[in-house]
Amino acid sequence: MTPDHPSRRPDTLTLHWALTAVLLAVGVGIVVFVTPVEATMGPVQKIFYLHLPAAINTFLACTVCFVASVGYLWRRRLEHDRLAAAAAWAAVAQCSVVLITGMIWGRAAWGVLWTWSPRLTFSLVLWLLYVVYLVVRPSVESTQRRAMVCALYAVVAFVDVPLVYLSVRLMPDIHPTQVLLEPAMKYTLLYALVPLTLTNVGLIAWRYRRLGGRAGRAPLAGVPAAAALSRSEAP
Amino acid sequence: MTRPLQQLATLVAKDLRIEARTKQTVGLVVVLGVLILVVLGLGIGQQVASGAAATAVLWVAYLFAGVLCFEKTMALERQDGAMAGLLLAPVDRAVLYAAKLLTNLVLMGALAVVITAAAVLLFNFRLTAAPGSFLLVTTLGLLGFAAVGTLFAAAMSSTRLQGGLLALVIFPICLPLVITSTQLMLRAFSTGGDSTAAGVGVLLAFDAVYLVLSWLVFELLLEP
Numbered sequence: 001m002t003p004d005h006p007s008r009r010p011d012t013l014t015l016h017w018a019l020t021a022v023l024l025a026v027g028v029g030i031v032v033f034v035t036p037v038e039a040t041m042g043p044v045q046k047i048f049y050l051h052l053p054a055a056i057n058t059f060l061a062c063t064v065c066f067v068a069s070v071g072y073l074w075r076r077r078l079e080h081d082r083l084a085a086a087a088a089w090a091a092v093a094q095c096s097v098v099l100i101t102g103m104i105w106g107r108a109a110w111g112v113l114w115t116w117s118p119r120l121t122f123s124l125v126l127w128l129l130y131v132v133y134l135v136v137r138p139s140v141e142s143t144q145r146r147a148m149v150c151a152l153y154a155v156v157a158f159v160d161v162p163l164v165y166l167s168v169r170l171m172p173d174i175h176p177t178q179v180l181l182e183p184a185m186k187y188t189l190l191y192a193l194v195p196l197t198l199t200n201v202g203l204i205a206w207r208y209r210r211l212g213g214r215a216g217r218a219p220l221a222g223v224p225a226a227a228a229l230s231r232s233e234a235p
Numbered sequence: 236m237t238r239p240l241q242q243l244a245t246l247v248a249k250d251l252r253i254e255a256r257t258k259q260t261v262g263l264v265v266v267l268g269v270l271i272l273v274v275l276g277l278g279i280g281q282q283v284a285s286g287a288a289a290t291a292v293l294w295v296a297y298l299f300a301g302v303l304c305f306e307k308t309m310a311l312e313r314q315d316g317a318m319a320g321l322l323l324a325p326v327d328r329a330v331l332y333a334a335k336l337l338t339n340l341v342l343m344g345a346l347a348v349v350i351t352a353a354a355v356l357l358f359n360f361r362l363t364a365a366p367g368s369f370l371l372v373t374t375l376g377l378l379g380f381a382a383v384g385t386l387f388a389a390a391m392s393s394t395r396l397q398g399g400l401l402a403l404v405i406f407p408i409c410l411p412l413v414i415t416s417t418q419l420m421l422r423a424f425s426t427g428g429d430s431t432a433a434g435v436g437v438l439l440a441f442d443a444v445y446l447v448l449s450w451l452v453f454e455l456l457l458e459p
Contacts (some may be wrong), residue, residue, distance in 0.1 A: 170433075
């Protein structure tokens with residue numbers, strides 16, 4: 001017999017968020033109460049445990065966006081397009097965190113919120129690349145055309161990332177070339193990677209579900225756009 | 236001359252012949268470029284006397300005028316079903332891309348000559364300090380810019396969207412090109428020396444990546 005309210009059972013994503021919240025809370029506790037305070041920077045250095053994992057997860061989200069976009073160009077399945085859009089959204093969210101925490105760090109370290117150093121410029125360009133992806137999506141009316149243009153853009157944008165990195169290396173830099181951490185700080189950083197990576201996965205999964213998940217498929221080439229819009233598509 | 240090269244020459248000649256007869260694209264693009272130089276010159280004021288800002292100002296003019304150029308050359312194919320005719324012709328899609336790219340490069344070259352001359356006049360831009368570096372960096376930069384611009388102009392051509400969107404898409408993609416070009420020019424003009432091999436290598440990498448990528452995916456864009 002079918003239960004009357006199957007939706008009351010917590011789904012995988014809810015469980016995922018619950019686990020992530022617990023691990024995040026433990027992480028915050030470790031960062032605030034256990035990890036030693038850095039001698040030069042003081043307490044503001046602790047922002048590093050959010051900054052670096054967020055940066056790593058930005059790259060992971062960009063990679064998911066790229067792979068899903070290549071998948072769309074290859075198979076023309078709309079779920080690949082939706083996954084790419086969800087990953088781009090997660091990349092922008094986390095890159096925003098990287099930029100904001102970087103500015104807070106910069107204010108404490110150099111006395112200014114922003115400087116045109118290579119790493120800051122690189123983060124800003126990366127953020128811009130994926131913000132444009134999200135802005136362009138709703139502007140293309142046809143579902144199939146939108147998926148094609150966005151997949152193409154995502155592939156080019158991802159290939160652009162190493163070039164951005166190479167180009168900004170030509171700019172004068174004030175960032176330290178390497179960061180030395182004592183063991184307690186290193187372990188905290190490694191731990192922080194776990195809940196923040198789970199957050200990344202949760203963001204992509206949540207957004208993917210909101211965009212329609214695995215439902216629907218791109219129509220065959222030549223079918224009019226109106227036929228392609230047989231079901232409403234979130235941009 | 237092999238068949239693809241003959242087809243390429245025919246297509247480029249067709250585009251340039253249309254441009255020679257209508258004189259629509261070059262006129263618009265050059266006037267827009269000069270206008271941008273004047274507006275930026277007025278905004279920057281006396282700081283331009285050093286000529287250091289001229290390299291950045293030149294790239295701003297190339298970018299905006301270039302986007303207009305890509306839109307206009309692709310718009311030609313939308314009139315009277317010209318693109319459908321091209322797609323029905325027994326021509327490889329890569330040749331279509333190469334032809335449109337070459338047309339854009341010719342027009343961008345004309346634009347660069349006029350805008351650079353205007354910058355020399357308006358910005359006290361001493362081109363003689365490093366002419367070789369300027370020519371090399373500008374040529375490589377415009378090649379990469381035109382490669383990306385031609386690709387996305389084709390992608391956007393069937394979306395019935397206005398021009399701002401093409402600029403929105405192309406500008407962030409072209410940022411490494413702009414950063415590299417302006418940094419190399421600043422170095423070349425401040426030291427009077429040649430561009431560094433590493434910087435020119437980045438520009439070459441940019442050109443190679445975008446030419447290959449555009450060649451690979453252009454066919455997908457032209458599907459009905």
